[in-house]
Amino acid sequence: MSTSTPSNPPTQATSVAPAHSDHDDELVKVHWLDRVPGRGNPAAWPLGLAGALVLIAGTFLSWSYTSDVLGDLSVNFWPGGVQICMIVLGLVALVLLLAHRGPLAGLGAWLDTATSVRALGLGAVAYMLGALGTIAVKSGGIININPGGWISLVGALMLAASGLMLVSRQTKDPLFAKTSSWLEICTIIVLMALVLFGAAYALDVGDGASFVLFLLFVASVAWGLSKAGVFTWIGLISQKNRQVLMLGAFAVAFLFPFTQGGSDENMSIATQVLIFAATALGLNIVVGLAGLLDLGYIAFLGAGAYVGATLSASAFATIDWKPPFLIVVLLGACFSALLGLIIGSPTLRVSGDYLAIVTLAFGEIFRLTMGNLDGNNGPVLTNGPNGIPAIPDLNFFGFDFGQPHVIAGITLGRFANYYFLLLVIAAIIILVFTRLNNSRIGRGWVAIREDEKAAEAMGVNVFGLKLFAFAGGAFLAGMAGTVKAHHDVSVTPDQYIFLESAFLLAAVVLGGMGTVAGVLVGATILKLLPEKLRFVADYRLLIFGLVLVLMMRFRPEGLVASQRRKLEFHEDDEELAQRIEEVHLEEAEAKA
Structure with a gap:
């Protein structure tokens, strides 16, 4: 990504502290995250790195005493499918933490890494609680949870705590990122490959609890990348390379039966x-x-x-x-x-x-x-x-x-x-x-x-x-x-x-x-x-109704919405409208 900056940089994830105006009763609201103990603490970043490493390390140890729960999670140094999901989540968190501060700091200027790590950490905690709870229920008690499961849970808690304390360092908008065509096409190819692998794995999962955990893993990673702004950039390159995207999608659909x-x-x-x-x-x-x-x-x-x-x-x-x-x-x-x-x-x-x-x-x-x-x-x-x-x-x-x-x-x-x-x-x-x-x-x-x-x-x-x-x-x-x-x-x-x-x-x-x-x-x-x-x-119908209610509350435009629908459901989001308008102006100038 180039170092070009937008004319109107996005606001930071943290809110402005309370400030008095001419009237004493007019105060700027403080975001709940500003009240988190240790907010902005320098130890937040190393805590996140340690948490991600501990989360990954725990997956190489046995989680369950019995071998008939969530696949076979009873063997050391042989991660099962449920554990591999946490390895992937931990690696994604490591990349974002290194982008927040470290060798990938240049990438961190384009991404809201703090919010993303927070989402990944909370998702990892929910995943581990679900996995350990399933092991405890199906195997006859908490005593049947092996140390590897507790170690990964501790790592997830450390990652979530780090995300709550980190402060965003994003200074550039992903909508204005300039990337080479080969990088965009390679990104689309990798995404299509991940979709093919994910669909094949999801259909191959026979156990209902393992399938629910896989959905929770996908939702957590998607939530984290969305908060970072990765999907904003992916949406932009998808529009620029629409034919490549459609060709890749049909190639994935065609190859699916062979998997x-x-x-x-x-x-x-x-x-x-x-x-x-x-x-x-x-x-x-x-x-x-x-x-x-x-x-x-x-x-x-x-x-x-x-x-x-x-x-x-x-x-x-x-x-x-x-x-x-x-x-x-x-x-x-x-x-x-x-x-x-x-x-x-x-x-x-x-x-x-x-x-x-x-x-x-x-x-x-x-x-x-x-x-x-x-x-x-x-x-x-x-x-x-x-x-x-x-x-x-x-x-x-x-x-x-x-x-x-x-x-x-x-x-x-x-x-x-x-x-x-x-x-x-x-x-x-x-x-x-x-x-x-x-x-x-x-x-x-x-x-x-x-x-x-x-x-x-x-x-x-x-x-x-x-x-x-x-x-x-x-x-x-x-x-x-x-x-x-x-x-x-x-x-x-x-x-x-x-x-x-x-x-x-x-x-x-x-x-x-x-x-x-x-x-x-x-x-x-x-x-x-x-x-x-x-x-x-x-x-089934109860779960279906709850999902629709949550969608109406948090994403009424749908999971994959057009820009027009986003503006219809978020009319008060002037920043979104301004960003979209600036992108359209840049595209028009480029064509001219």
């Missing part, structure tokens, strides 16, 4: 995540861009699935015509879009809560209608509640999706075959979404979302664009539905209940409305967690 060793279980989960993500991307057009609250979107996925099932070679299919799969995909997508037009034409003249109620009713009407087309209450089309089972696997140009294939010595099973097909469909959906988002149509949708009356006054065809968003989102969901029918082997009405629509909407809101990466992250979280946390299945 699973032929595991059908893991690939089944990954395929379900892709189906869920592709459907959520279609909903993102309706909710994220146009701002239309749709609570019955799952019906469009079901419409595509029923088209795929009734036109399949299943013995229970009710239509004799068996066209090629490409024709089936287009028919399923067009049928879903037609339903979007039918339901949207009379209802899109209302908005807000009224539109939500109407779409909720449409989702229920679709489910009940599919259950009544059984020959008794209606024509024989869907076999009613029994649905259409025994749907055969696709055979595309001689390629049988139901048979395993060996590539480079790695066996790719049935679910891996469908994974690659869905990856192509997801790529098409992402291409359509990004093109629409960057077009006049996308700007019209955003204008409608922000202020429908103002958009109409400026000449925007409000009703036409809303109807197009509804039909376009339905079209994309229908495409995913036709593949889902063959992947699931059967289609029944109870697969398309309101709760599925709620989870799709939550994926869009949780990840970040109006963004591709955000929806992919949200869909992955909401689809992966229930599979890995089956031991708390009875409390």
Whole structure:
């Protein structure tokens, strides 16, 4: 990074001490950290270094007396997966501490290392308490915790105490960092590799408690790097190297099946995540861009699935015509879009809560209608509640999706075959979404979302664009539905209940409305967690509700939000607006 400085350096993490004005009662508030004993103490930095080293050293010693808790943590000098997470966290903390004061001090001028170390320390303490608590509960008492666990806990406490006492030395804004292109591209490649490794490890973790600890580790490191300002720089270089980022993301997605060793279980989960993500991307057009609250979107996925099932070679299919799969995909997508037009034409003249109620009713009407087309209450089309089972696997140009294939010595099973097909469909959906988002149509949708009356006054065809968003989102969901029918082997009405629509909407809101990466992250979280946390299945909805409440409180714009959404939810953050404006001015000057 160069030594160029911003015109308006960011304020320090510490608050200004109380100062009197003309009126005695007007005081500047003191941040709670200023009351921490030892704040700014010179011993804080060596304490942090010692804490990180002690944390890492403890991981090379046994944590558990028994070998059947959290993997095998009973062997000295052979860290298990749970311990390796703490090694990584300790190394990240060491780098940041050396950037705070030491050989990497030049890097520390760009990063808020004090706040970052504090976040990492608190995360390490929470991780160690969770790990040691799990060992104590599952092995029969605290006595079964070996010295290595206590040593790592002490190191985590020392690191957290150091973070609370450190004072930030950041003087430059990461938004204004000038770096070489090769460094930016290498950073993106490393990030993609970490994503690939992390996804493979997460799916390979079978124990629920170990999976929760892994999530806590990822959250702690992400929190620490975010507080340091690393993600600000990563977001900037991602915008500058968007094509490299997209290519890397698809390379990671393509290589993922080769990391699973032929595991059908893991690939089944990954395929379900892709189906869920592709459907959520279609909903993102309706909710994220146009701002239309749709609570019955799952019906469009079901419409595509029923088209795929009734036109399949299943013995229970009710239509004799068996066209090629490409024709089936287009028919399923067009049928879903037609339903979007039918339901949207009379209802899109209302908005807000009224539109939500109407779409909720449409989702229920679709489910009940599919259950009544059984020959008794209606024509024989869907076999009613029994649905259409025994749907055969696709055979595309001689390629049988139901048979395993060996590539480079790695066996790719049935679910891996469908994974690659869905990856192509997801790529098409992402291409359509990004093109629409960057077009006049996308700007019209955003204008409608922000202020429908103002958009109409400026000449925007409000009703036409809303109807197009509804039909376009339905079209994309229908495409995913036709593949889902063959992947699931059967289609029944109870697969398309309101709760599925709620989870799709939550994926869009949780990840970040109006963004591709955000929806992919949200869909992955909401689809992966229930599979890995089956031991708390009875409390799934409670945990889900708590997560949404916390998101609304601390990050209402979503996990991966666009700059526009950040400003919408943080209108009072004048510093953020000023920084973004200065970056845009610099980019405009560079282009000129």
